[in-house]
Structure formats: C-alpha cells, structure tokens
Amino acid sequence: MLEVKNLYAGYGIVPVIEDVTLSVNAGEILLIGGENGAGKSTLMGAIAGFNKPTAGEVLLEGQPLHGLAPEKVAKSGLRLVLDGHRVFPELSVYDNLRMGAAARRGDRSGLSAAIDEIYEVFPILKEKHRAYARDLSGGQQQMLALGQAFVAQPKVLLCDEPSMGLAQALLPPILSFLRRWAEAGTAVVIVEQHLQVTAPYADRAMIIERGTVKLECPAAELDDRLKSLETPEGAA
Template sequence: MLDVKNLFAGYGIVPVLEDVSLTAEAGKILLIGGENGAGKSTLLRAIAGFNKPTAGEVLLDGQRVNGMAPEQIAKTGMRLVLDGHRVFPELSVFDNLRMGAAARPGDRAGFDRAVEEIYSVFPILKEKHRAYARDLSGGQQQMLALGQAFVAQPRVLLCDEPSMGLAQSLMPQILSFLRRWAEEGTAVVIVEQHLSVTAPYADDALIIERGKVKFTCPAAELDDRLAAISAD
C-alpha cells in the first residue's frame, strides 16, 4: 500500500503541492484529476523521488521512501510511467521490454511470461517486436512504456496521462489492461485529464486544485461531485 502524508513539494523555491495526502491500495486504481497546472504530475514525480518533497512522508508498505534516489525507490517496488512515452528510441520493442526486466535479474521464466502477456494484450507489439521504438506510433509507444513497467512487476504503478498522444479509440484497451493489472494485486495510480472515460475503470478518485486536495470520493460518484461543484 502507498501512503502519502501531508506532502509539500515543488521545483526549487517554487512551491506546487501543499499538504497533499492520499492512499493507494493494492488491488485498486486511484484516479487523480485536476486542471492543467494543478500539480498532478508534480505529485507523481515527488512520490517517485524525481522531485524532492520539502515536507511530509511517502510510505510504501509502511517504509518511508521519500529522501531516497529514484532508482532506490524503484527497487522498493514502485514504477513511474511518464507522459510522452519515455521509451528507448534506438532499441527494439523486445529490447525495451528487456530493460524493464532489469528490476528482476535472474528471473528469465518470469520475464518470458510477462512478455507473452504483454503481447497477448497488445498484439501490435508482438508484430513489431523487432522494430525500433522510434518507429512506433504514439499509441504504440505508450503500450510499450506500460509493457516495460509490467515486466518489472512493481507493487505500485504511477501512470501519468496514459491518454497522452493516444487516439481515443485506444483508451479502453489501455484502461482495461490497467484494471486487470490492479486486480492482480498492484496499487495503480493514474493521473488523467479524461475523467469521464477513466473513472469507470477506477475505484477511488482524488481531485487536486492549485496544489491542494479539493476532494476525494469513490470513482463511481465523481461525475456527480463535479456536476455539483459546477452548479454552485
């Protein structure tokens, strides 16, 4: 389980997040929404160690991880998939997946099973397994980035804007994969702009406004909560 308690973070002397707390449970998806500039991506980067919090705690199964380097946090079982499909462009699809396996050295059988599952979910990656990542479409690169993370089998997945650069027709495929992944025991946190599309796949929702938590609710109630706010 991921616990974030009273987190403050930003960029240098510029504050972005103020007193943010959240819980992401194994087997569930937490959806984080808010307008551009609200601090959503900063929150994920602070949790994963890329932005150093100035106050507060990030706990993974009760172990404090803030203050660790990002690579150390990754070794505790957390993985951040950034927007923009951050894959290795000069490597093939298969070699990109092998990079994800660096977190599981010596587990060749586990890697093979994970790759076959990725290929079954995203058949286009199997078809293009020898292609360079740079030659994939934006949607295919997003699939590959998720595949890299899946191969690592993290306990917590932080996913920043999975819809970035995707055709909307691909979103159900991506979100169904994340739902299935969560149900296998991973705590999944998704930052997303397209709340109405994503909420049906999530369990809980948290809305950030100007770096602060505006409200939390079950994901099934999100549309009603947002509608009520708009009507005020």
C-alpha cells in the first residue's frame, strides 16, 4: 500500500533522515520506534508532505506522493495524525470530526455513519459532542484526532506518538481501536517510544536510530532483538 524508498529529508539545512526504506501493506500495523530526536517525526512529516524530501520516493499504491503539499497527500488517501493530540481547540467535538471529511475521497454520504462509528468506539466523544475541543483532556483529544482521521477513511494512516502527553493507562483503548481499524483493511504506521505497550498491537516493528533504520523485524521478536543489540556504551 505505502512504499518509501531511500528517503532523505531534514529541516532546512539539518539532515535528519538518511536512506530510509519501508513499506506497509493494507491490514497491517507497522510500529516505528526509536529514541526521541531519532528522526521519527521528521520521517512522518516527509512522507506526509510537510517537509520536502531531498531524495527518495514515497509511493501510495504505486503513485508518487513526494513533492505534493500535505493537503494533497491527505486528499489522495494518506492521513497523518500529528503528535501532541492536535485538534482545533475552538471548534466543537462534532465539528472537529466534520473537518475530517475534507480528506474523504468521493462521496460525503457515509460521513454521519463514520461519525456514529467513532461515537460508538469512544462514547465520551458522543457525550461531549457539543463541547469545545479545548475543554477535553489530552486523552480525549487524542481520541478526537484519531476520530477525525477515521472519518476520512484513508488508505494509509500515520499516527505520530499517540501517547505523547497522555497517562499510560489511556493507551490500550486507543491502540486496540487502531488494531481494529487496520484489520478493516487500512495500512497503519504507529510511531511510538513506549514500545512495550505498543508492540503487542503491531505486526511488524522497525527501530530508527539517528536518522537511519537500525533494525526491522516482526513485532513479536522486537524485545529479544533489542536485548541482543544492547551495547555496553549505553550503560552508565
């Protein structure tokens, strides 16, 4: 579904991502881990059009996406959920969900069905559907941000650090929602630091270190692979 080939990207003159290649199929979750500052968010931004890659390709179902503006990328079926549970604070919960329809391909008739589905998964959003998004907790805002993406029914979902700024206990319901979403035929990429919590929900995993891919393996093997990689340098 999504293929990234030999991607190089950065901010201004700062090179951050070097020669990253990855692919995700419909129906699976790829977990991308790595320390903060390793370049995960830059990678997401480069795929979604926020910063122009200096080299390499991003293909969605074989169609090139690199060089497109972010709103065009979203429209063609690749939706990035930014880190930091960013929603539109001065819009109501319902209107935030409605904004998701901007990236929806084709008809808008299924919109209310999709919104109802979100309300079913996260009843709190239904309860607060008239409240301003700024009055939600961080976890609820993350649910809302995901809900907004869900409404668009993208082919590929990129989810940048869903855990940022949330209490860890809030993570499992969000992750199981992503799991079900993927199983319905969407290609999902989750960027996360909290690997132990996230790995069980993912199919494959990849670790980025200092802008390059350090390892790639089935998610179930991640723990063992990381232990074997452990370097003496890391211990103080």
